[in-house]
Amino acid sequence: MKTSTRAVLGIALAAVVLVAAAFWLGRGGDSAGRTVLRMRIWDASFVPVYRDSLAAFERVNPDVRVEVTVVPWASYPQKLRLDVSGGTADDLFWTNAFEDYADAGRLIPIDGSIGDAAGWDASAVAQYTRGGRLWAVPQFVDGGTAVFYNRDLLAAAGVDPGEVGSARWGSGDGDEFTGLLRRLAAVAPYAYNAGGDFQSLELPYLGSAGGRFQDGERFVFDEPPGVVAFSYLRGLIAQGLAPSAADTNGSGDFAKTAFLQGKMALFQSGTFNLAQIAEQARFGWGVAMLPSGPAGRVSTNNAIGVAGNAATRHPDAVRRVLAWLGSAAGNRFVGENGTTVPAVLADQPIYREYWSRKGIDVRPFFDVLTGPRIASGGGPGFPAALKAIEPILAEMFLGRTPVPDALHRARAAAERAAHP
Known part of the structure; x- marks a missing residue:
């Protein structure tokens, strides 16, 4: 084979690989014609929880499918930073340190069309508020220590x-x-x-x-x-x-x-x-x-929120998912099996009732929060x-x-x- 022929074939093959990679990273639909979104978390134990919640979402939003991916916490912050800066981050992702992303315009602001902040745990809302705007939908709170x-x-x-x-x-x-x-x-x-x-x-x-x-x-x-x-x-x-x-x-x-x-x-x-x-x-x-x-x-009361990637190719679908995850119907799943305390106030009794049926008194985690608290820190x-x-x-x-x-x-x- 001539050198020029090999060069042309090499360029063509490289082009195919690049196109395939671009399609994979930016894929927007599945074989059923649905918009496919990716949501990144760091705790594999929440996969069944989100699978159930998102299945309920998809029943009323049949045009959208959400895939949950897990990146272990040990590498999560660094990988997320690299992916956000490189434009390859998931459409939605867990965050507990969001300020740099918010300041750089990398997040979708959470407004009234997504959810009513009055219905979420006040400490979680305060944690994810910066510059007078909310930058993540609260998902769950840890309660006190x-x-x-x-x-x-x-x-x-x-x-x-x-x-x-x-x-x-x-x-x-x-x-x-x-x-x-x-x-x-x-x-x-x-x-x-x-x-x-x-x-x-x-x-x-x-x-x-x-x-x-x-x-x-x-x-x-x-x-x-x-x-x-x-x-x-x-x-x-x-x-x-x-x-x-x-x-x-x-x-x-x-x-x-x-x-x-x-x-x-x-x-x-x-x-x-x-x-x-x-x-x-x-x-x-x-x-x-x-x-x-x-x-x-x-004590302190840390919260985890889910943020929308401002670079997503499907902002409308992302906003619908955020609205669902911040609703009483969507957030209740994190409390049903005692996994953690839902950030939606209307759902928090579900968590307490679960452990009460198990004969476990969880009041110390909440009673401590009636007193003074220490902020868990933040900022760029x-x-x-x-x-x-x-x-x-x-x-x-x-x-x-x-x-x-x-x-x-x-x-x-x-x-x-x-x-x-």
């Missing part, structure tokens, strides 16, 4: 479950919680899960010490209340009342696994772990309120800031860096990452 306890280990230590929720942490005579943990440490390998868990531990302790993570978009967690909060957590690890940071720094599931194995007496976490604990725990357990700190009992560059903070705090929890120094370094790293 509470403490799962192992009834058998508490009984062995002579600890009444009521003591867990009434205990206070602090310094000197005001530190009832450490004393309680010492009693539990006598009967369990681990008394508690103190360590580097941003939502379930760091934020509640920071808030109950009277501190804040951010002031506007400026990081302030290294102020004196932050030193008090992180010093307390580090102290629990140093006293052997919690797993070594060498175990927990590298595994976000180490503490949960220890609790499920009956090796940990108290596990502080949120509703996002409730279903797994209910399914896998082979011992009696319950849920108690958070311990109170110098500034009281403080927030994911990069958290990533910059993590290794510095990991060294602090290992005891290699004094708490004040580590917090100052972490704050400076967060500012550089968020505002390069």
Whole structure:
């Protein structure tokens, strides 16, 4: 074959590949003539939930089909950023850090034609509002943070479950919680899960010490209340009342696994772990309120929203899906099997009723939210800031860096990452 002939064939083949790739990435319909949309999430356990919800949507919108794709959380933020900037992102996608996309005009604004914000959880609406506009349809909220306890280990230590929720942490005579943990440490390998868990531990302790993570978009967690909060957590690890940071720094599931194995007496976490604990725990357990700190009992309430890609080829269909997912009829599916708390207010009783039928009292996750809350943070560059903070705090929890120094370094790293 002549060189020129091979060149022509090569160009033709390359053109076919490019056309096929373009068709695949931008495909708009299926064999039935329906518009096909892609929706990206990071938790595979929600696939059946969305499959049921979207099947109901498709019955009244037969011209649209929605495919759910899963990108694991470990690579989700980075991949989404690359895909959005490259124009290959899905038509809809979960988000919990949306500010950069909103500021760059990458998201479809959520207006009254999509849903009524008054019908959604107020904290979720506030979380996804920027510049006076809403940028994602709230899907579910975590509720507040509470403490799962192992009834058998508490009984062995002579600890009444009521003591867990009434205990206070602090310094000197005001530190009832450490004393309680010492009693539990006598009967369990681990008394508690103190360590580097941003939502379930760091934020509640920071808030109950009277501190804040951010002031506007400026990081302030290294102020004196932050030193008090992180010093307390580090102290629990140093006293052997919690797993070594060498175990927990590298595994976000180490503490949960220890609790499920009956090796940990108290596990502080949120509703996002409730279903797994209910399914896998082979011992009696319950849920108690958070311990109170110098500034009281403080929690946060994070939400997950679904955003519409402004670059979609099918904006009308995307808006219809967003409207469905934000409606009582579409959102109820996330609460029906106790998966999580629906963001639609009218659907939230479904979640509580599910767990009530199971004999599980979930009130501590909600009662804590009647008090003060600490904001979970946000703003442009927030994911990069958290990533910059993590290794510095990991060294602090290992005891290699004094708490004040580590917090100052972490704050400076967060500012550089968020505002390069």
